[in-house]
Amino acid sequence: MLIAAATGGAWVLYFGDAFEIMGSVFTGQAPMSVYLWIGILTFTTYTLAGIMREQVCIYMCPWPRIQAALTDDEALNVTYRVDRGEPRASVKKARAMEAEGLPAGDCVDCNMCVNVCPTGVDIRKGLQLPCIQCGLCIDACDTVMDKIGRPRGLIAYDTDKNIEHRERGEHVEYRLVRPRTILYTVLISCIALLMTYVLVTRTMEDVNVLHDRNPVYVQLSAGGVRNGYTVRLLNKMHDERQFVLSVEGLPGAEVTAVGQTGTAENGFPILTVGPDTTREYRVLVAVGPGGWQAPSTDVVFTITDVASGVAASADDFFKAP
């Protein structure tokens, strides 16, 4: 249960300041939703990893299917050396067979490789879908080989092609560089580069704008037109920040944020967002009589950090008769 809580329940730490959440959880001050999610994630982790165990590997995990699609007969996989292990027989029986001049393999049929396998695979029957390539059967068999004084490696990383080569008494070879491995290397490198690029160039602020659906505009008694928006600001930094919200594309527009009085020198409102959080504002954009050219005008909402000057923008529109 403790391991399930530490590995599964800890997922809640992704959704806020980890140290703050930890502190509030242990002092009993965290919101009920935090305790609820820790409970749900601990329960599901315990069920999957503590009770269902290999059933997850065999029936639910997509990895074996992916692995089967990626591998080929020249890929290094956990492999039982059939040519060396067969015919299998206990140590005593093998000695008797050898005394009679019959061939005896190195496998003593102790079943250790099957007993240690977390998914219950008998690797001596060949590579199978539930095998997660953990290598535990390699270690178990090596231990047995050490005990009976036979060379290690009866189960080892090898290729299907080499198994066939050995059966035919041919030379074994390992071809690490081949079209498939080159393609995988190129693909993985491209994905790694893309992820690095996204990480390095990620912004620490963002803005989303949602135009009011109903009414799309309001005609003011003085002849002007006003549109309403819901503007959500995102601050990914650990400090509170202030942004100037400006609107471009509509000359002379008056921009106000409901409940906010602070304005910048250019008259646009200043909006505050707490550390590592998002905040929603209701914003009204109004123009005087004749201040619009068309029933729909493209406008750009831009938030500019008062301290650093970095900015983020979102496109929207201004509706008029």
Ligand code: SF4
């Ligand atoms: S652990 Fe090795 S010797 Fe024992 S059954 Fe498996 S392959 Fe054979």
Ligand code: SF4
């Ligand atoms: S590598 Fe792991 S999963 Fe595969 S057969 Fe061996 S012990 Fe089982």
